[in-house]
């Protein structure tokens with residue numbers, strides 16, 4: 001049996017375009033996606049919208065860690081979100097969507113459902 | 114071995130569960146065998162946090178029953194209500210026909226929401242808000258309808274209304290009383306609250322009685338006493354609670370006239386082997402609808418069951434909560450019920466602040482108060498209830514109390530009932546040196562946390578070294594980190610954190626280290642790894658605004674601007690459609706620039722001879738000045754020239770916080786220099802230097818540091834002062850707070866600075882001056898450097914895959930001929946609501 005990969009992957013930029021421990025924003029199928037590269041070269045993608053301020057700014061937050069979890073802090077009011085799950089670690093119950101992201105042939109690709 | 118006695122607990126709610134844990138803790142020999150009978154189908158959960166269940170918190174996360182809590186000596190029976198107490202046979206019967214004997218019986222049955230006898234209140238689509246099952250039902254219904262109404266504008270009603278908003282419904286609140294939260298706030302506070310709540314998207318109908326609810330096509334129609342009506346998809350009743358005393362009533366135990374099982378100080382009912390705790394109990398003539406008094410009752414009964422003599426006297430009903438992002442607090446005699454009490458009120462309806470203190474008729478003692486919009490003084494004020502006033506009521510209202518004169522018996526933590534004396538003894542006798550250990554030792558600050566600022570103050574006052582750790586990644590504070598970086602010569606974050614910290618940093622330590630590196634002169638702030646350390650303002654060399662756009666502020670040294678310069682700025686503003694405003698620091702602020710516009714804007718400004726104004730940085734901001742002796746008929750010195758000289762010397766200096774300065778040409782002080790970190794005022798014989806002033810949240814006047822200085826002497830002293838501040842202050846500590854901290858450490862902070870910076874007691878002055886000379890000598894304009902660097906420029910894009918496309922979420926409307934951000938959806942401080950944890 002063949003399993004079809006039905007997700008649509010969109011190329012957003014070259015991997016080298018991403019600075020370690022900073023984010024960029026991309027426009028994918030009408031959604032604003034924040035893409036982050038951590039110091040070990042891993043990639044994460046969250047919705048760019050900060051649910052607290054309603055501004056599309058998460059890509060411009062400071063990347064770091066809390067315990068073992070890689071994080072980004074909203075540049076607006078500094079709430080910290082897990083890059084892995086999108087959950088806000090300062091305000092239980094708040095989370096932002098996470099998207100799949102991968103590197104193929106040096107291109108960063110994001111899947112937005 | 115003695116035989117075990119049998120304890121039966123009716124109700125596995127918050128308080129019933131606490132009782133089990135309290136007994137287990139005090140009863141290591143297992144003298145009691147415990148059976149808990151709970152009617153709900155699930156073990157006890159955190160009802161206080163119930164609303165978070167709608168925004169993603171799971172049932173398991175809300176759970177309050179620790180693993181292994183029920184073992185061989187205790188059992189928990191769920192989904193079975195107790196239907197009868199047989200006091201003669203000393204047994205209870207359950208809905209499943211189980212008969213359980215008891216030696217001691219504790220009723221912890223809580224309360225049920227009161228549903229007023231409105232015709233139609235039992236229709237499909239009408240709900241109450243108390244259990245997880247209630248919320249499941251509300252969520253189901255919310256999926257099919259567009260709006261909801263909450264009947265009752267009290268604490269819980271507002272929380273429920275916010276929950277409806279978070280479910281995507283439009284929501285309104287109908288309240289019988291003329292104001293919201295009638296039990297907690299007075300009319301003035303209620304008015305401020307209503308405005309704030311309406312700004313956030315919640316409609317409030319006050320003074321409104323609901324007469325009838327009827328089913329209409331696809332929903333419900335509510336009819337009100339004034340003849341009007343409202344159609345809605347669902348109705349939630351939140352009109353108060355009633356104690357669940359039916360079992361007790363049927364068993365012939367004494368109950369109050371308005372409900373509640375009567376208990377004495379021991380929480381014992383009229384039958385000595387039956388106790389009642391939590392919301393079902395009427396203690397001291399009062400039913401407590403908060404969890405903390407219930408917990409206290411549980412502790413009392415646990416103690417009594419094991420032979421103690423603890424008593425439940427009276428609980429503090431003070432509340433502080435954040436409701437839809439608005440701080441609300443009330444404490445003591447908030448409604449001025451005491452005979453002849455005086456009320457002192459401060460109201461700023463525009464700013465959304467309302468504060469009231471209730472004092473005795475001679476204004477000698479504090480009785481209570483209400484705070485809406487700004488509840489920062491709550492913790493300290495609450496402890497002063499009943500105590501002599503330490504200041505005039507007006508001062509207490511505006512500035513908040515000082516904590517130094519907190520008596521030993523003042524209650525600091527009302528949730529766990531801990532006094533200032535107990536905390537002082539934990540610090541001195543138990544060696545608690547930080548807030549965490551005080552919490553562990555006294556339990557103060559562990560429930561609602563509102564007293565944590567007081568705990569910190571008590572620690573500082575006790576002279577105990579507060580834990581200096583910057584954050585979870587570094588165990589040292591900023592000053593120590595500065596020395597480490599300076600001495601070791603490490604110049605990258607990765608090296609610094611690898612050697613002296615752990616993890617990958619955060620929004621606290623990264624900007625702190627970025628600032629330290631910048632103060633030590635490490636090239637452009639966006640070079641290499643430094644780029645990843647900067648806060649968004651420094652990363653884009655502009656100030657982020659609430660809609661994600663940025664403001665642009667060119668440097669205007671001393672506030673002196675040529676007509677050509679003014680025209681150039683005006684043209685840039687016009688061509689990029691920016692909002693223009695004059696700042697308090699004599700600059701021109703251009704707002705509404707999108708990230709991708711910043712380089713083009715700055716290209717124009719740099720070409721016109723401007724440079725970065727560092728309005729975005731924790732750095733020297735402005736040196737404000739008057740026209741001085743050059744023009745002014747009163748001026749005694751040339752304040753403008755001095756201001757320009759100082760601004761050009763210290764521009765770009767990165768510091769623990771922003772630095773502002775001012776120079777006035779005579780004692781009339783038109784430049785408001787004494788509200789600055791560094792203030793210079795002309796005297797007949799030279800310059801007087803003032804330090805440590807600031808405006809803002811806690812205004813402070815700068816204090817005189819040295820008088821009659823020449824230009825050169827002044828510059829040397831300011832060099833030393835600023836560089837010493839840069840090296841030794843804490844992160845985000847303005848000079849005023851730094852000097853206060855020096856006072857705590859060395860006695861008089863200003864005198865200490867005089868010894869170090871004038872008398873050179875530590876022998877550091879030459880080094881400080883040299884460091885400042887290096888700074889001034891190596892200054893370059895950050896923006897000009899970015900414009901010359903393709904790689905850095907490439908970061909100024911809206912989208913990495915559509916660099917020129919403007920962010921579609923940014924929208925403006927026009928007001929008084931200029932743009933301003935369009936108001937979008939209501940901004941709620943958080944989908945979950947922190948409530949009434951006292």
Ligand SMILES: Cc1cc2nc3c(=O)[nH]c(=O)nc-3n(C[C@H](O)[C@H](O)[C@H](O)COP(=O)(O)OP(=O)(O)OC[C@H]3O[C@@H](n4cnc5c(N)ncnc54)[C@H](O)[C@@H]3O)c2cc1C
Pocket residue numbers: 123124125126127128129150151152153160161162163164193194195196221222223224242243244269272357360390391392393401402403404405407947948949950951
């Ligand atoms: C949405 C919401 C928010 C709140 N927020 C706050 C807050 O911020 N701060 C605060 O202090 N308080 C708050 N409260 C109030 C707080 O939850 C209560 O004070 C607390 O739960 C009281 O505990 P209890 O054990 O007395 O009652 P409950 O927690 O109600 O427990 C009683 C239990 O007994 C069961 N029971 C009743 N009769 C029987 C029977 N015959 N047989 C078996 N079982 C029975 C019930 O089903 C229930 O499970 C809030 C309440 C709600 C609903």
